[in-house]
Amino acid sequence: MSVTSESESSRDVFVQSSLLAVRGLTKRFGTFAACDGIDLDIRTGEIHALLGENGAGKSTLVKMLFGVLAPTEGEILWRGEPVSIASPADARKLGIGMVFQHFSMFEALTVAENIALSMPPNISLQKVAAEAATVSKAYGLPLDPAAHVADLSVGERQRIEIVRALLQNPQLIILDEPTSVLTPQEADRLFETLERLRAEGRSVLYISHRLEEVQRICQRATVLRHGKVTGACDPRLETPASLARMMVGADVKSVRHIASSGGGAVQLAADHLSVAARTPFSVSLKDICLEVRAGEILAIAGVAGNGQSELFDALSGEFPVEANTAISIRGKPVGSLGITARRLLGGSFVPEERQGHATVPALTLADNLVLARNQSDARVFLGGGLLQIIRHMIVRVASTRISKAMDVRKSGEDPAAASLSGGNLQKFIIGRELDRQPSVLIVNQPTWGVDAGAASRIRQALVDLAKAGSAVLVISQDLDEIYEVASSIAVISDGKLSRSYPAEQITREQIGLLMGGTQSNHSAPETSHAH
Ligand code: ADP
Numbered sequence: 001m002s003v004t005s006e007s008e009s010s011r012d013v014f015v016q017s018s019l020l021a022v023r024g025l026t027k028r029f030g031t032f033a034a035c036d037g038i039d040l041d042i043r044t045g046e047i048h049a050l051l052g053e054n055g056a057g058k059s060t061l062v063k064m065l066f067g068v069l070a071p072t073e074g075e076i077l078w079r080g081e082p083v084s085i086a087s088p089a090d091a092r093k094l095g096i097g098m099v100f101q102h103f104s105m106f107e108a109l110t111v112a113e114n115i116a117l118s119m120p121p122n123i124s125l126q127k128v129a130a131e132a133a134t135v136s137k138a139y140g141l142p143l144d145p146a147a148h149v150a151d152l153s154v155g156e157r158q159r160i161e162i163v164r165a166l167l168q169n170p171q172l173i174i175l176d177e178p179t180s181v182l183t184p185q186e187a188d189r190l191f192e193t194l195e196r197l198r199a200e201g202r203s204v205l206y207i208s209h210r211l212e213e214v215q216r217i218c219q220r221a222t223v224l225r226h227g228k229v230t231g232a233c234d235p236r237l238e239t240p241a242s243l244a245r246m247m248v249g250a251d252v253k254s255v256r257h258i259a260s261s262g263g264g265a266v267q268l269a270a271d272h273l274s275v276a277a278r279t280p281f282s283v284s285l286k287d288i289c290l291e292v293r294a295g296e297i298l299a300i301a302g303v304a305g306n307g308q309s310e311l312f313d314a315l316s317g318e319f320p321v322e323a324n325t326a327i328s329i330r331g332k333p334v335g336s337l338g339i340t341a342r343r344l345l346g347g348s349f350v351p352e353e354r355q356g357h358a359t360v361p362a363l364t365l366a367d368n369l370v371l372a373r374n375q376s377d378a379r380v381f382l383g384g385g386l387l388q389i390i391r392h393m394i395v396r397v398a399s400t401r402i403s404k405a406m407d408v409r410k411s412g413e414d415p416a417a418a419s420l421s422g423g424n425l426q427k428f429i430i431g432r433e434l435d436r437q438p439s440v441l442i443v444n445q446p447t448w449g450v451d452a453g454a455a456s457r458i459r460q461a462l463v464d465l466a467k468a469g470s471a472v473l474v475i476s477q478d479l480d481e482i483y484e485v486a487s488s489i490a491v492i493s494d495g496k497l498s499r500s501y502p503a504e505q506i507t508r509e510q511i512g513l514l515m516g517g518t519q520s521n522h523s524a525p526e527t528s529h530a531h
């Protein structure tokens with residue numbers, strides 16, 4: 001399993017040899033090529049990055065390597081020999097393990113039971129638990145075999161997926177965007193594990209669109225754009241800008257900032273908003289006060305799970321609150337009103353979850369547009385004695401306009417929401433709300449798991465909306481994003497919101513302290529301009 005007694009010279013030879021090679025690999029969905037003639041070489045003992053913006057074809061490529069999708073054309077070589085990988089079982093037999101972007105576990109079962117499901121059926125649960133414990137210890141991936149998956153955090157679930165893959169003793173481990181769901185601390189632990197695997201002579205194919213982490217942990221990188229390889233490099237010798245250019249084809253535009261205005265009228269307000277926790281897993285909101293003015297972006301920073309989703313639910317009307325006056329939109333109390341009533345007043349809301357909440361994945365983009373608008377924007381979309389066909393055309397025109405405005409990359413004119421990559425779907429969702437020209441926009445984690453190009457497009461759209469006179473509230477865990485868009489910043493911690501600070505008057509360190517709950521004595525923190 002480990003390679004400890006290699007001499008330096010023989011290890012060099014070892015590192016050079018090709019483990020997996022891909023030649024001209026192509027996957028078409030209909031006429032659309034998600035992967036288009038891809039060449040890739042993964043050597044023994046390297047952490048190889050597969051970089052590319054959302055929709056580049058990364059997941060499609062690795063699904064072919066793991067036998068989940070059949071290639072349309074091309075060849076896969078394993079240790080120099082052509083192989084056909086028709087199923088995940090074939091891939092595992094060769095020595096390929098995979099940790100998927102979306103986990104595949106049964107919530108009601110325990111950790112050990114979930115792991116046992118991927119093992120041969122004749123192995124006892126005790127044996128599975130014991131082996132899992134050994135692997136977990138060896139690789140610094142702590143887990144509790146008896147815990148129920150439903151009770152675990154995303155980071156813990158990912159550890160189980162990794163342990164499950166390692167139990168097969170793979171030579172190549174593929175991880176599809178593993179850190180998009182992890183805290184920085186969890187990500188650091190993952191990197192240590194990957195480094196250990198590499199030191200043993202295994203190879204890792206690491207999919208990411210985060211340039212810093214690729215530069216930090218990977219020795220080689222292959223960059224995809226629109227299904228084609230646009231570069232192969234040693235990421236450590238590149239700059240973030242040169243990598244981003246390979247990914248998106250042009251320099252990523254930096255967002256044009258807005259200054260804190262303080263000018264316009266208050267469009268959105270929360271006045272001593274308190275909401276009791278609805279479930280044992282949710283956070284109660286405690287006496288929250290905020291104001292967002294026309295022309296302003298208030299960003300709310302905080303570590304996930306401190307009341308962000310509860311605040312979004314209350315402000316959007318997803319869960320109306322008892323005190324009607326605790327929330328107002330354009331001066332009208334709306335606390336006990338539902339979403340449609342708030343939308344009719346000029347509110348637009350973008351929840352965190354793209355698939356299932358912001359959209360119905362199985363429906364097309366145009367149908368999702370109708371669904372989002374059929375009550376609040378009825379006159380435009382379903383109204384007044386127009387023929388069905390004309391309405392249908394209006395919807396198509398709007399859907400096309402939105403896709404154009406936000407540069408949504410999709411296969412075909414009106415594909416199902418589920419077929420879009422995360423970043424492209426998010427651009428469509430944000431565009432759908434911007435297209436209504438809302439007076440108030442509330443968006444939760446606008447660029448969660450979205451690549452640099454799409455994120456920059458989305459942030460610029462938010463800034464432009466505020467410049468045009470709307471009030472924008474952004475809830476985000478990403479401090480870079482917050483500094484890019486915010487005119488004011490507040491911090492949520494344990495369901496309490498700090499006062500808001502002009503963005504240029506609060507540093508990252510101060511935000512960090514507020515996040516940790518060093519809370520809000522309602523005096524300004526020491527200010528500096530050190531961010
Ligand atoms: P990435 O992982 O790099 O974000 P994907 O490999 O998921 O990208 O997707 C690449 C492209 O292929 C996207 O435009 C996506 O919409 C399209 N695509 C992926 N799966 C399917 C599918 N089953 N049917 C049609 N199009 C698909």
Ligand code: MG
Pocket residue numbers: 058059060101176177
């Ligand atoms: Mg993907």
